[in-house]
Amino acid sequence: MKNDCYIIGKSLVCSLGSTQEQITNTLFNLNQENYEDFLQEKFRKKAFYSIEEFPEKVDSRFFDILKKVIDDVLKDACLDLKEKEDLHIFIGSTSMGVSINEEQNKRHFVNDSEKELSNIGYGFIGNFVEEYIGSKQKSLLFSTACTSSINALSYAAQLIKHKKIKKALIIGIELFNKSTFNGFGSFMLLSQNKVYRPFDKRSDGIILGEGCSAVIVSSERKSDDDFRYLSSANICDNFSDTSSDPSGEPIVQTLKKTLENANINLKDIDLIKAHATGSENNNLSESNALTKLFSSQKIKVDVTALKPYIGHTLGACGTNELIVLLYCIQKGFFPACLGFEYPIDNLSFTPLVHHKNISNKVTVLLNFVAFGGNNSSFIFTNKSHNVHP
Amino acid sequence: MYIHKTYSINNKIQDVKIYKNALKQIAKLNLRRSSKLNVMAILGALKCVDQSILSMNTGIYVCSEYGSILSVKKVLEELSIEDMIMPFDFLNINTNNASFYVSQALRSNGKNMVLTSDNLSFEKGLDLALFDLEIDEVQDLLIGKVDESLSGIKEHNKYISNPQNLPSNDYSGWLYINKSKENALCKIELVESFDCLNDLNEKIKSLEYKSVYLNQFAKIKLDKINVNTNKIVETKTLNTMEYIIDFIRGEKKSILFVSLDEKEKGIIIYIRR
Numbered sequence: 111m112k113n114d115c116y117i118i119g120k121s122l123v124c125s126l127g128s129t130q131e132q133i134t135n136t137l138f139n140l141n142q143e144n145y146e147d148f149l150q151e152k153f154r155k156k157a158f159y160s161i162e163e164f165p166e167k168v169d170s171r172f173f174d175i176l177k178k179v180i181d182d183v184l185k186d187a188c189l190d191l192k193e194k195e196d197l198h199i200f201i202g203s204t205s206m207g208v209s210i211n212e213e214q215n216k217r218h219f220v221n222d223s224e225k226e227l228s229n230i231g232y233g234f235i236g237n238f239v240e241e242y243i244g245s246k247q248k249s250l251l252f253s254t255a256c257t258s259s260i261n262a263l264s265y266a267a268q269l270i271k272h273k274k275i276k277k278a279l280i281i282g283i284e285l286f287n288k289s290t291f292n293g294f295g296s297f298m299l300l301s302q303n304k305v306y307r308p309f310d311k312r313s314d315g316i317i318l319g320e321g322c323s324a325v326i327v328s329s330e331r332k333s334d335d336d337f338r339y340l341s342s343a344n345i346c347d348n349f350s351d352t353s354s355d356p357s358g359e360p361i362v363q364t365l366k367k368t369l370e371n372a373n374i375n376l377k378d379i380d381l382i383k384a385h386a387t388g389s390e391n392n393n394l395s396e397s398n399a400l401t402k403l404f405s406s407q408k409i410k411v412d413v414t415a416l417k418p419y420i421g422h423t424l425g426a427c428g429t430n431e432l433i434v435l436l437y438c439i440q441k442g443f444f445p446a447c448l449g450f451e452y453p454i455d456n457l458s459f460t461p462l463v464h465h466k467n468i469s470n471k472v473t474v475l476l477n478f479v480a481f482g483g484n485n486s487s488f489i490f491t492n493k494s495h496n497v498h499p
Numbered sequence: 500m501y502i503h504k505t506y507s508i509n510n511k512i513q514d515v516k517i518y519k520n521a522l523k524q525i526a527k528l529n530l531r532r533s534s535k536l537n538v539m540a541i542l543g544a545l546k547c548v549d550q551s552i553l554s555m556n557t558g559i560y561v562c563s564e565y566g567s568i569l570s571v572k573k574v575l576e577e578l579s580i581e582d583m584i585m586p587f588d589f590l591n592i593n594t595n596n597a598s599f600y601v602s603q604a605l606r607s608n609g610k611n612m613v614l615t616s617d618n619l620s621f622e623k624g625l626d627l628a629l630f631d632l633e634i635d636e637v638q639d640l641l642i643g644k645v646d647e648s649l650s651g652i653k654e655h656n657k658y659i660s661n662p663q664n665l666p667s668n669d670y671s672g673w674l675y676i677n678k679s680k681e682n683a684l685c686k687i688e689l690v691e692s693f694d695c696l697n698d699l700n701e702k703i704k705s706l707e708y709k710s711v712y713l714n715q716f717a718k719i720k721l722d723k724i725n726v727n728t729n730k731i732v733e734t735k736t737l738n739t740m741e742y743i744i745d746f747i748r749g750e751k752k753s754i755l756f757v758s759l760d761e762k763e764k765g766i767i768i769y770i771r772r
Contacts, residue, residue: 204593206566211575219579227572230649230658231565233617240762246694248764250623253566253613254595261612265627272634288578289571293589344610346559346602351590360608482599484611 115270115339117490119187119326121179122433124420125152125159125319128178134437137419137445142463145418145448149305157304159319159421160286172210172285173238175322179281180242183324187332189277191244197326198278199239199249200266202259204425206232206251209287239281253425255480256385257344258282260428260488263325264342270329271339277329282426283322290424291318297352299389306418307449308386309393309461316387319421323429337436340473340489341371347483353391354479358398361485365403365477368487376407379489380472381444383435384461385479386415387422392479393454401458413461418448428478428486435474439492443467500629500676501683502770505744506547507672508539512648518542518669526604534591535669536567537600540645543671544601547641551675558637559598559611562624562644564659566594566615569647597645609637618660618716620644621740622758622766626690632678639677644740646670660761663715672740684747689769699757699765700725706769708755712742716759724757739768746770 126133140148152159164171184194207229214228236249252262259282266278294300294316301315327339345367347360354361369376384396404410416431423430438445447461473491480486508518515535522528522542530538540561570591574584590596598611610631616623621644631637649655649667656664676687689706693699703725711726712734721728732754734742739756746754756768 204595208571208575208592211571212578215575215579219576225657226653227575227658230568230652230655231563231615231617233564233615233620237617237762246764248616248619248623248692248694248760248766250627251615253615254598254611255593258595268634268636269630272630274630288582289574289584289589289592292578292582292584293574293586293592296584296586296589345608346599346611348599348603348606348608351596351599351603363608480595481593482595482611483602484595484599 112271113273113329115267115327115329116331116336117325118328118332118336119183120433120436121182121186122321122323122430123161123175123179124321124430125161126420128163130437133434134441137438138441138443138465140419140448141446142448146305153304157301157317158286158291159317161320166286169213172207175285176283177242179322179324180239183279183326184243187326193277194243195246196277197243197245198247198266198275199236199245200252200262200278200280201236201239201249201283202252202262202425202428203283204255204258205284205287205290206253207235208289209285212287212289254484255482256424256427257478257480257484257486258425260478260486261344263429264344264486264488266327267339267342270327278327280325280327280429282429284424284426285320294318301388305449306388308384308388308415308417308447309397309454309457310450311452311454313388313393316389316422319423321420321423321426321430323426323433325429335492337490337492340491341368342486342488343367343371344484344486347485349483351482354395356391356394356398358395358402361396361399361479362402364485364487365399365475368475368489372489376403376411377409378473379411379475381474382411382413383431383474383476384413384415385477386417388417396479397454397457404459410459412444412466413459414445415447415461416445419445432476439468439470439472442470500632500678500687501680502674502676502685502687502747503683504547504549504551504675505673505747506543507741507744508543508669509741510669512650513669528604532587534567534570535647536594536645537597539669539671540597540643541600541604543643543645543673544641545604547673547675548605553605553607554638555607556609556638557605557607558609558628558631558640559601559607560624560628560640560642561598561613562620562642563594563613563615563646564620565646565649567591568649569651572652618760619758619766621738622768626692626766629687629690632676639675641673641675643671643673644738662719665715670738672744674743685770685772687768687770689767691767693765696723696763699767702767703755706755708769709752711755711757714739714758716761717757720759720763726757743770
């Protein structure tokens with residue numbers, strides 16, 4: 111007999127805000143009509159979804175954001191001291207603390223410091239979290255590009271399901287750094303039109319964003335409304351280190367395996383949250399994968415994308431997008447895929463063009479694709495046990 | 500869980516060309532501008548597998564303390580000087596490519612993970628990888644501890660915890676593990692984490708071992724660890740992986756590995772031949 115795994119706490123700081131109310135209200139008020147104005151305002155300085163509440167030039171920014179997210183998630187989960195001590199810690203990020211190293215190296219370059227680097231390796235992020243919450247457990251950091259935090263969460267959930275651990279804190283963190291921003295630029299992957307348009311003919315690339323989120327999962331539910339982990343899967347697409355197999359086959363295999371692991375069918379899914387980076391390769395491979403999935407099960411389900419709201423937050427997008435979606439579901443809607451109007455060639459489905467009102471009991475499939483062929487999917491539900499998802 | 504194959508590269512700092520040339524002898528891969536970390540990872544993994552046919556569902560786990568630090572340093576310097584980064588340099592700072600290239604070289608579709616945990620990256624990674632094997636998430640697993648030598652970085656010990664000033668080598672050590680007992684080199688009996696030394700000591704009491712390996716933090720805390728000091732093996736190696744491989748090459752019947760971090764959080768690995 112396996113345990114259940116419940117999401118009992120969540121917090122997020124992203125370009126939409128730092129509280130559930132702020133993020134949900136801003137997101138709810140966005141639509142296809144005001145989307146471009148929203149982006150124009152947001153991208154005054156650069157085409158990047160920034161966390162403006164925490165200014166970029168402040169040295170302690172990385173840890174200030176991290177502390178805010180941890181404080182909020184602990185409050186949301188209402189953990190006592192003993193429970194905090196026992197929290198297992200999983201962290202997912204692509205760039206880890208490179209922003210801190212960039213600042214240090216710059217200081218060294220202008221002769222303000224003898225030290226070339228702030229740190230070697232990123233175990234220090236785990237140490238910080240362990241000490242900040244007073245956990246006795248040793249943290250583990252995942253670096254699997256854009257699937258980093260969803261992989262961290264999936265492992266935590268599996269360990270709970272198999273009774274290896276009882277509670278875990280999962281953090282996804284991705285903050286602005288030049289290495290990543292200029293690196294994506296060097297591959298000419300960034301949008302020049304500065305409008306995120308997943309699955310749309312006019313889509314011309316990725317727009318990066320920053321965000322930090324935390325989730326607490328537990329074998330014991332906190333309330334009847336808690337969302338429950340159903341399954342996850344991860345497989346490797348060997349096509350290329352920087353792009354997915356255009357056929358979409360590895361992505362569809364991951365999605366199917368996740369459904370199998372949950373022992374449910376596609377008809378039980380109310381929404382698919384696509385990875386939808388807006389890059390040409392992702393538009394093609396993920397739309398092919400979803401087409402294959404829909405045709406194999408002879409059913410279509412609603413599809414949406416969340417990067418138009420918060421940008422592509424890379425290694426943190428797993429937990430960031432999960433929480434955005436949980437906030438929306440709690441407010442009673444599935445968010446629209448903003449920026450979508452003219453479908454790319456051969457698109458066999460139409461992503462949600464408008465927000466959709468929903469009953470508050472749903473089952474959702476999240477899809478993520480990463481550099482290095484790392485494909486991950488994740489299913490959660492808030493339907494009760496006696497109702498098949 | 501049984502270890503079937505091992506391999507390690509353990510050298511003083513070398514130029515990446517040395518590893519690329521060695522890799523050319525065994526595989527046709529285009530890694531012209533790839534980082535030393537990636538090249539060392541693939542070379543170590545392929546040598547470990549040594550033409551065995553692995554299942555398509557082989558999990559690949561790369562554990563690294565420092566990631567692709569030499570590439571990161573190069574990028575940081577480029578950014579400080581010119582505010583720009585070249586595409587291949589950007590790819591090389593994405594440490595997760597190491598596990599991808601291993602998967603690609605082995606044509607495996609199983610999961611691949613890059614993991615780190617301050618001073619216990621390999622131990623924590625092994626624990627997670629064995630969990631995947633236990634629940635049949637993967638059929639075989641290939642786990643590597645891969646790090647570039649830090650000796651090219653000025654005063655590198657300022658940035659890391661290395662109280663015994665152990666040498667920092669180019670290292671790529673690999674274990675091939677699955678559930679099959681047949682022809683196995685040895686059995687991993689136990690991997691267990693402890694949040695305090697009392698519990699760790701209680702566990703040690705219950706185990707029979709012929710020799711014991713302590714990592715450098717455990718050595719410093721020796722007065723608090725309840726091991727038979729006559730059975731401690733002396734080693735100058737910086738990592739547990741290398742000593743597991745060393746144990747397998749030797750003749751001792753069983754070994755207990757006690758690894759601590761600076762805060763006395765520990766992991767025990769117990770292996771029998």
